[in-house]
Each structure stands twice: as C-alpha cells, then as structure tokens.
Amino acid sequence: MDYQKIIDGLHQKHSKEINKGKVASYIPELKKIDSNKFGINLFTLSNQSFGAGDYQEKFSIQSISKVFALTLALKEMGEKIWKRVGIEPSGDPFNSLVQLEFEKGIPRNPFINSGALVICDMLISKLKSPKTEFLTFVRKLVNTKDIYFNEKIVASEKKHGFKNAAHVNLMKSFGNIKNEIDVVLDFYYHMCSMEMTCEELSKSFLLFANDGIIPYNNERIVSLRVSKRINSSMQLCGLYDEAGQFAFKVGLPGKSGVGGGIVAIHPDLYCITTWSPKLNKKGNSYLGFKALEAFTTITEASIF
Numbered sequence: 637m638d639y640q641k642i643i644d645g646l647h648q649k650h651s652k653e654i655n656k657g658k659v660a661s662y663i664p665e666l667k668k669i670d671s672n673k674f675g676i677n678l679f680t681l682s683n684q685s686f687g688a689g690d691y692q693e694k695f696s697i698q699s700i701s702k703v704f705a706l707t708l709a710l711k712e713m714g715e716k717i718w719k720r721v722g723i724e725p726s727g728d729p730f731n732s733l734v735q736l737e738f739e740k741g742i743p744r745n746p747f748i749n750s751g752a753l754v755i756c757d758m759l760i761s762k763l764k765s766p767k768t769e770f771l772t773f774v775r776k777l778v779n780t781k782d783i784y785f786n787e788k789i790v791a792s793e794k795k796h797g798f799k800n801a802a803h804v805n806l807m808k809s810f811g812n813i814k815n816e817i818d819v820v821l822d823f824y825y826h827m828c829s830m831e832m833t834c835e836e837l838s839k840s841f842l843l844f845a846n847d848g849i850i851p852y853n854n855e856r857i858v859s860l861r862v863s864k865r866i867n868s869s870m871q872l873c874g875l876y877d878e879a880g881q882f883a884f885k886v887g888l889p890g891k892s893g894v895g896g897g898i899v900a901i902h903p904d905l906y907c908i909t910t911w912s913p914k915l916n917k918k919g920n921s922y923l924g925f926k927a928l929e930a931f932t933t934i935t936e937a938s939i940f
C-alpha cells in the first residue's frame with residue numbers, strides 16, 4: 637500500500653474544501669489559529685511515518701488529551717475508576733449538563749467534559765505532581781521532551797469556562813469530586829492546552845494499536861484487556877455525539893478535539909492523525925472527518 641501517495645492525494649483533494657466549517661470560538665485563544673492549516677500523518681507500527689501538509693506543526697490537542705488521562709488513570713488505579721465514570725455514549729454534546737443531574741453526578745463516559753474532569757480529580761488524588769507527571773507520561777509515549785502546555789490557552793479557558801465550572805460544582809454536590817474545584821479545573825485546562833503535531837499524536841497513540849505496549853521501547857503501559865477497553869471507549873464516545881457517524885463512515889476507533897485534531901487507530905497496523913481547525917456542527921474537524929472517511933474507503937481498511 638502506497639500510504640504516501642494516498643495521503644498526498646487526500647490532502648490535495650480535501651484542501652479544496654478548506655473554507656467549510658468554523659473554528660471554535662468559545663475559547664477565544666483558539667480562534668487566533670490560522671484556520672487554513674491542514675495536516676495528515678500516518679505512523680505505522682513498523683516505525684514508518686507518512687505526512688502531508690502541516691503535519692509537523694503544533695496545535696492545541698484539547699479533548700484528545702482525555703485519552704492520555706484515561707490511560708494514566710487506568711495504569712495507576714486499574715478498573716476501579718469505572719465506579720465513578722460510566723462507559724456509554726452520551727448522545728449529547730461534549731459539554732452538556734443535562735444527563736449529569738439525573739444520573740447523580742456520574743458522567744456517562746470519560747470523554748465528555750464531566751467524565752474527563754472526574755478522571756482529573758482521580759489523578760490529582762493519586763499523583764504527587766499531576767501536571768508534571770502527565771507531561772512526562774505523554775513525552776514518554778512520543779520519545780521527546782518537546783511537548784508543553786500552552787499557558788495562554790489555559791488562561792483563556794479559565795476565564796471563559798463557565799460550563800466546565802458548572803460540571804465540577806454539580807459533581808462535587810453529588811460527592812463525585814474529591815479535590816478543590818479550582819485545582820481540578822486547573823489540571824483539566826492544562827492537559828487540554830497541550831500542544832502536539834499530527835506526527836507526535838500518531839506516535840503517541842501507537843500503544844493502542846499495539847495491545848498496550850509502546851512500540852519504540854517495548855514498554856507495556858496497560859494490559860491487553862485495558863488497551864481493548866480504551867479503544868472501545870474511543871469507538872463509542874470519541875467523537876462526541878457524532879461517534880456513531882464516525883464508526884459508520886470511518887470504521888476505526890478515534891478521538892477528536894476542538895482544536896481540530898482527530899486521531900484514529902487501526903489495531904496492529906497504524907495510527908492516523910488529521911488536523912484542520914475548522915469544525916463541523918458537532919464540534920469535530922470538518923476536513924479531518926472527510927479525509928479519514930476517504931482514507932478508509934480508499935485503503936479498504938476498517939476494524940469491521
């Protein structure tokens with residue numbers, strides 16, 4: 637399979653639609669990005685990297701970080717985490733408060749905002765210096781020191797994150813947040829602000845294509861069973877209330893973020909990441925979704 641040719645072709649073809657969608661504006665700092673950026677990278681388990689466009693440029697990974705948080709929580713605390721967060725698709729937008737009240741402060745899944753906030757709360761209770769250890773963990777997955785939080789984005793989210801504050805407060809009232817609200821939000825915003833390239837993201841997700849083992853150093857991070865759980869969580873809940881369409885049209889587990897990134901995993905083969913900041917109505921990258929759909933169509937690759 638000539639991945640480079642396919643990716644170049646997809647980049648060229650979909651660049652024509654670069655005007656479709658809208659950059660996330662509810663976090664003002666995200667709006668400053670050049671909305672014409674478009675990158676694609678595929679990284680294989682055999683250590684080959686294929687890229688097109690802006691695939692080596694850093695961007696805010698936003699909710700993609702929720703996969704790292706879930707993985708670290710499962711690594712540190714095991715499956716008892718599922719007592720405080722569920723694993724069903726929400727069918728609602730990522731920041732919806734509606735279900736949380738009648739489900740008594742237990743979020744539907746770890747990838748909606750409330751679920752990720754509970755995971756952050758658990759990590760704060762467990763780790764000595766959560767932000768540093770989180771950064772160290774992600775840097776290890778990529779084998780680089782060149783990954784950082786963006787403090788401007790953190791500040792912007794803190795200033796405008798009224799809904800996230802509402803989520804934490806509501807969950808605290810049900811006893812499902814143990815730490816101080818400001819501490820939980822600070823950690824959550826830091827992890828969302830993390831900046832990575834498409835190539836780094838593909839590389840960092842390879843352990844999920846490799847049964848829980850980092851391929852470059854053979855270090856096992858989670859068991860085969862837990863790796864399967866993380867992939868199935870992505871398949872069910874990784875693209876907010878568009879996860880069904882993503883399974884239907886792309887056919888791979890994946891995770892998106894409002895910074896415009898989407899990472900998808902083909903178990904035993906590769907990870908593929910797209911980045912284009914303009915989002916569709918569901919908050920997923922317009923071009924990224926289209927390019928991934930075309931990619932699995934052309935390569936006839938899917939887990940189904």
Ligand code: GLU
Binds near residue numbers: 700730749895
């Ligand atoms: N930091 C964003 C928020 O809390 C993450 C949203 C996302 O990427 O889905 O609203």
